[in-house]
Amino acid sequence: xxxxxxxxxxxxxxxxxxxxxxxxxxxxxxxxxxxxxxxxxxxxxxxxxxxxxxxxxxxxxxxxxxxxxxxxxxxxxxxxxxxxxxxxxxxxxxxxxxxxxxxxxxxxxxxxxxxxxxxxxxxxxxxxxxxxxxxxxxxxxxxxxxxxxxxxxxxxxxxxxxxxxxxxxxxxxxxxxxxxxxxxxxxxxxxxxxxxxxxxxxxxxxxxxxxxxxxxxxxxxxxxxxxxxxxxxxxxxxxxxxxxxxxx
Amino acid sequence: xxxxxxxxxxxxxxxxxxxxxxxxxxxxxxxxxxxxxxxxxxxxxxxxxxxxxxxxxxxxxxxxxxxxxxxxxxxxxxxxxxxxxxxxxxxxxxxxxxxxxxxxxxxxxxxxxxxxxxxxxxxxxxxxxxxxxxxxxxxxxxxxxxxxxxxxxxxxxxxxxxxxxxxxxxxxxxxxxxxxxxxxxxxxxxxxxxxxxxxxxxxxxxxxxxxxxxxxxxxxxxxxxxxxxxxxxxxxxxxxxxxxxxxxxxxxxxxxxxxxxxxxxxxxxxxxxxxxxxxxxxxxxxxxxxxxxxxxx
Numbered sequence: 001x002x003x004x005x006x007x008x009x010x011x012x013x014x015x016x017x018x019x020x021x022x023x024x025x026x027x028x029x030x031x032x033x034x035x036x037x038x039x040x041x042x043x044x045x046x047x048x049x050x051x052x053x054x055x056x057x058x059x060x061x062x063x064x065x066x067x068x069x070x071x072x073x074x075x076x077x078x079x080x081x082x083x084x085x086x087x088x089x090x091x092x093x094x095x096x097x098x099x100x101x102x103x104x105x106x107x108x109x110x111x112x113x114x115x116x117x118x119x120x121x122x123x124x125x126x127x128x129x130x131x132x133x134x135x136x137x138x139x140x141x142x143x144x145x146x147x148x149x150x151x152x153x154x155x156x157x158x159x160x161x162x163x164x165x166x167x168x169x170x171x172x173x174x175x176x177x178x179x180x181x182x183x184x185x186x187x188x189x190x191x192x193x194x195x196x197x198x199x200x201x202x203x204x205x206x207x208x209x210x211x212x213x214x215x216x217x218x219x220x221x222x223x224x225x226x227x228x229x230x231x232x233x234x235x236x237x238x239x240x241x242x243x244x245x246x247x248x
Numbered sequence: 249x250x251x252x253x254x255x256x257x258x259x260x261x262x263x264x265x266x267x268x269x270x271x272x273x274x275x276x277x278x279x280x281x282x283x284x285x286x287x288x289x290x291x292x293x294x295x296x297x298x299x300x301x302x303x304x305x306x307x308x309x310x311x312x313x314x315x316x317x318x319x320x321x322x323x324x325x326x327x328x329x330x331x332x333x334x335x336x337x338x339x340x341x342x343x344x345x346x347x348x349x350x351x352x353x354x355x356x357x358x359x360x361x362x363x364x365x366x367x368x369x370x371x372x373x374x375x376x377x378x379x380x381x382x383x384x385x386x387x388x389x390x391x392x393x394x395x396x397x398x399x400x401x402x403x404x405x406x407x408x409x410x411x412x413x414x415x416x417x418x419x420x421x422x423x424x425x426x427x428x429x430x431x432x433x434x435x436x437x438x439x440x441x442x443x444x445x446x447x448x449x450x451x452x453x454x455x456x457x458x459x460x461x462x463x464x465x466x467x468x469x470x471x472x473x474x475x476x477x478x479x480x481x482x483x484x485x486x487x488x489x490x491x492x493x494x495x496x497x498x499x500x501x502x503x504x505x506x507x508x509x510x511x512x513x514x515x516x517x518x519x520x521x522x523x524x525x526x527x528x529x530x531x532x533x534x535x536x537x538x539x540x541x542x543x544x545x
Contacts, residue, residue, distance in 0.1 A: 010395070023303070039325070042370050055425075075436075079436070120388045221439055
């Protein structure tokens with residue numbers, strides 16, 4: 001808006017106000033109706049769907065499915081889209097670049113869109129971008145709401161007894177909440193492990209990665225698993241390192 | 249009883265008895281007089297009563313919409329979160345050994361505890377929904393445009409703080425799902441370049457998730473962000489009352505004004521300059537379809 005358009009708006013708004021109604025009671029009455037309804041709805045939900053008490057925290061057992069509140073599902077889904085499988089989709093896109101770019105764009109919206117037009121049907125770019133953002137947020141939230149269930153079995157051949165034990169540990173410790181092997185388990189945020197063995201890593205690398213993921217993979221968002229026994233680490237590492245090569 | 253007598257009974261504070269209306273000099277009940285005197289006393293020293301009257305009875309555009317109640321609703325829900333949050337804080341213990349038990353106590357034993365906790369949890373979701381709807385309304389109305397750019401900026405900051413409230417509050421229930429979700433969330437923070445690891449260390453109160461993490465999240469959730477939200481609500485409101493609430497872009501008044509402007513231009517075109525023929529209307533000019541033309545004079 002140039003200076004003239006700004007002045008025209010101010011003059012027009014002063015007219016609108018002069019021909020308007022007093023804030024109390026006209027606007028206050030509408031505000032109170034909607035706010036009372038909203039608070040009533042919250043009380044209704046609190047009675048109708050009480051919040052249960054979950055399982056107490058136990059950092060030693062890891063049979064969990066890390067789920068954020070529903071309004072963070074879209075960020076969670078972004079993590080699944082960008083999961084470090086190739087150079088074009090690094091995790092940092094989902095954890096840092098995309099959210100921050102969106103945040104900055106949102107903050108500076110009034111300084112990008114400075115035209116005098118306020119009617120949305122005359123603002124095609126604003127209409128399209130607004131509808132698209134709402135659509136994608138809704139879509140990602142919907143995807144995130146489809147909770148990955150606990151998996152019971154993965155069909156793999158040639159498993160040694162040691163790898164068999166590793167598979168049991170893999171299933172029992174909620175790894176399927178973030179990783180998939182042969183289409184079993186969530187498609188993200190963690191990488192697909194079907195061909196983990198082909199990456200040429202050592203058993204020791206796998207163990208170090210389990211104890212502290214960021215020591216071997218900087219920037220990893222995987223939680224650390226420091227509470228297995230030496231034997232359990234060995235079993236898991238053998239299982240993981242053979243995926244796609246020995247065990248298919 | 250003469251007017252003089254009444255004035256000596258209830259002297260007006262500024263002594264301008266002659267200028268006061270008829271009902272003002274009628275005898276008053278002791279209660280009413282005391283309230284009025286208190287009001288005058290406060291107003292003389294703070295301007296609060298006058299300010300309040302200005303706030304309540306200032307004009308807003310006549311065609312304000314129901315969509316424009318969402319901002320107030322978000323603020324009301326924040327108030328609800330504050331009240332239920334204070335009640336919960338009276339029973340909650342931010343300590344890894346007792347946090348979960350205190351949640352159990354609130355939910356199962358405390359009088360109406362389950363209701364208050366449910367209201368706080370559902371209220372958080374409701375607040376997110378209402379804040380998003382409010383933002384969508386402002387966006388689609390173009391209400392963030394001149395002169396309300398800074399109102400939008402403070403509003404976006406309020407939305408970020410609301411979401412951060414959700415993140416920090418989620419850990420406080422100290423159950424498996426919340427704990428591990430927060431571990432992942434903090435790991436995500438740590439993976440950000442340059443500042444990420446530092447911010448993650450600040451959130452975790454150290455390099456690992458530990459007992460101090462919970463009390464740190466508690467302090468952030470209880471003190472830091474609510475303080476920030478309250479400050480920014482005050483700024484947001486200050487800007488809104490200063491600039492006035494936007495008129496709906498489809499207000500009938502706006503269309504009427506546009507029609508009048510066009511009619512005025514039409515008259516200017518038809519005006520006869522001295523000694524000349526009227527300028528003929530351009531054959532290519534067509535009045536826009538969207539303006540109802542019956543009122544054009």
